[in-house]
Amino acid sequence: MPVYLDHNATSPMHPEVVDAMLPFLQNPTGNPSSLHSYGRMARSAIESARAEVAVLLGCSSQAVIFTSGGTEANNLLLKGYVDSSIGRPIVSTEIEHPSILEPLRQLQAEGQAVVLLKPDHDGRIDLQSASPVLASANAQLLSIIYANNETGVIQPVAELAAMVDRDSCLVHSDATQAVGKIPLDMAQLDIDSLSFSAHKLRGPQGVGALIVNRKPRNILISGGHQENNLRGGTENVAGIVGLGKAARLARLEMEQKKHHLTELRDLFEIRLAAIPGSVVFGQQAPRLPNTTYFSLPYYHGETLLMELDRAGFALSSGSACQSAVTAPSHVLKAMDVDDNLALNAVRVSFGMNNSLQEVEMLATKLQQLVNKLPTVIRQAAV
Numbered sequence: 001m002p003v004y005l006d007h008n009a010t011s012p013m014h015p016e017v018v019d020a021m022l023p024f025l026q027n028p029t030g031n032p033s034s035l036h037s038y039g040r041m042a043r044s045a046i047e048s049a050r051a052e053v054a055v056l057l058g059c060s061s062q063a064v065i066f067t068s069g070g071t072e073a074n075n076l077l078l079k080g081y082v083d084s085s086i087g088r089p090i091v092s093t094e095i096e097h098p099s100i101l102e103p104l105r106q107l108q109a110e111g112q113a114v115v116l117l118k119p120d121h122d123g124r125i126d127l128q129s130a131s132p133v134l135a136s137a138n139a140q141l142l143s144i145i146y147a148n149n150e151t152g153v154i155q156p157v158a159e160l161a162a163m164v165d166r167d168s169c170l171v172h173s174d175a176t177q178a179v180g181k182i183p184l185d186m187a188q189l190d191i192d193s194l195s196f197s198a199h200k201l202r203g204p205q206g207v208g209a210l211i212v213n214r215k216p217r218n219i220l221i222s223g224g225h226q227e228n229n230l231r232g233g234t235e236n237v238a239g240i241v242g243l244g245k246a247a248r249l250a251r252l253e254m255e256q257k258k259h260h261l262t263e264l265r266d267l268f269e270i271r272l273a274a275i276p277g278s279v280v281f282g283q284q285a286p287r288l289p290n291t292t293y294f295s296l297p298y299y300h301g302e303t304l305l306m307e308l309d310r311a312g313f314a315l316s317s318g319s320a321c322q323s324a325v326t327a328p329s330h331v332l333k334a335m336d337v338d339d340n341l342a343l344n345a346v347r348v349s350f351g352m353n354n355s356l357q358e359v360e361m362l363a364t365k366l367q368q369l370v371n372k373l374p375t376v377i378r379q380a381a382v
């Protein structure tokens with residue numbers, strides 16, 4: 001099997017998550033809305049998972065709305081809470097995931113004003129540049145990605161939240177890449193809303209949550225009273241149980257995870273630095289411990305990915321959702337990275353199952369690929 005190095009796209013489930021889910025897949029699982037014992041058992045499993053999420057994120061259980069993942073959670077937030085009739089803008093960033101940017105475009109098409117903050121060259125929103133924009137915008141919603149899926153760069157969410165009027169502006173963070181990878185406490189951050197997805201923290205695909213304490217103006221999925229009337233439809237019981245278990249394990253294993261992932265990433269970046277002309281995007285900014293987004297000047301990103309795939313390494317060229325598209329990443333464009341360099345970008349995102357030996361193997365393969373190139377190409381590119 002190829003070495004899996006694409007954990008920001010999706011992470012393999014923790015074996016204990018699989019064990020926790022299995023009884024709900026193998027045995028009769030009641031509908032959590034049913035009053036009989038099967039239903040009550042399913043309801044109780046959902047409520048335990050909700051409590052685990054609340055402990056991990058420092059929020060109340062009542063604020064947790066289970067969804068089908070990060071995309072739905074972001075859509076629910078944007079389409080459920082924004083009031084386009086009041087003439088006040090949404091402030092967000094140019095480096096959001098498409099599950100924020102696309103609904104923003106839809107809202108914009110309906111007349112909603114949207115202001116997007118630009119990051120600096122390291123992919124971080126600069127507080128000094130953001131301050132006058134936020135002071136004058138009179139925003140109704142501030143939505144900031146917590147850690148970018150491509151660069152791994154962590155944004156100054158709490159500092160930006162402190163720049164808006166908290167009585168009239170809701171502060172949301174798409175924390176899909178951050179939850180479970182770094183400590184994150186909503187009460188400490190003092191934000192109103194947060195979205196995330198189980199499959200990024202070793203839970204199952206197709207389940208996630210929006211955490212928010214206020215009632216929305218609209219809901220996305222109606223037709224059932226589930227999730228406190230905020231998201232209709234019979235709950236994905238096994239998925240939610242898996243999410244709860246993944247949240248618990250992420251909390252208990254956070255320190256160990258940070259240590260291991262940082263070790264892998266740092267070793268990789270040391271080896272990468274030995275390849276002339278290699279560039280790591282966002283390297284000077286605070287980043288997730290598991291992500292390196294880099295370019296080799298000699299290789300188009302997709303060519304490099306295919307070479308690495310043939311050699312037994314699974315990486316990604318930026319966000320997984322965009323890997324069929326060959327345009328430079330919108331994140332690197334926002335960072336004013338030259339298009340040619342941006343087209344060479346490849347992302348490695350490590351997980352707990354990766355080893356230092358695999359890092360060495362990857363680095364050796366990259367060096368071998370570069371060594372095979374004609375000297376003129378190498379010299380011209382550096």
Ligand SMILES: Cc1ncc(COP(=O)(O)O)c(C=O)c1O
Pocket residue numbers: 008009068069070071072097099145147148149174175176177196197198206207208320
């Ligand atoms: C930052 C970010 N937000 C949202 C999503 C969407 O999450 P999901 O796949 O659960 O819909 C992703 C997935 O890659 C992401 O990286």
